[in-house]
Amino acid sequence: MKAFRIGFPAAILVAGVVLIIIGGDAPLGAGIVLIGVAGLVALVNVLIQLSLQSEDDRAEEERRRNERRF
Known part of the structure; x- marks a missing residue:
């Protein structure tokens, strides 16, 4: 995919x-x-990757919060 x-x-x-x-x-x-267009496609790819990374970080934070690990 990369x-x-x-x-x-x-x-x-x-x-x-x-x-x-x-x-x-x-x-x-x-x-x-x-x-x-190539620049825009590259920019969208970067923004999507940042969004997915942020989503993973939030899920990890929520998992730790549920386990009472801060």
């Missing part, structure tokens, strides 16, 4: 760079958009 989280935005980024290198108006615009 390979997908890293590989998917990287593949989008590479596609954007290739389109920019190809040149022309339409490929240039599409390449810029794809680079932006």
Whole structure:
């Protein structure tokens, strides 16, 4: 799963760079958009991971609270 989280935005980024290198108006615009999309996908991945980590921390804290271990 980690390979997908890293590989998917990287593949989008590479596609954007290739389109920019190809040149022309339409490929240039599409390449810029794809680079932006790659950044957004990477950001969403980071935010989801932070959310899942926070959820795990809360579950651990609740488990310890129920066992009376602080």
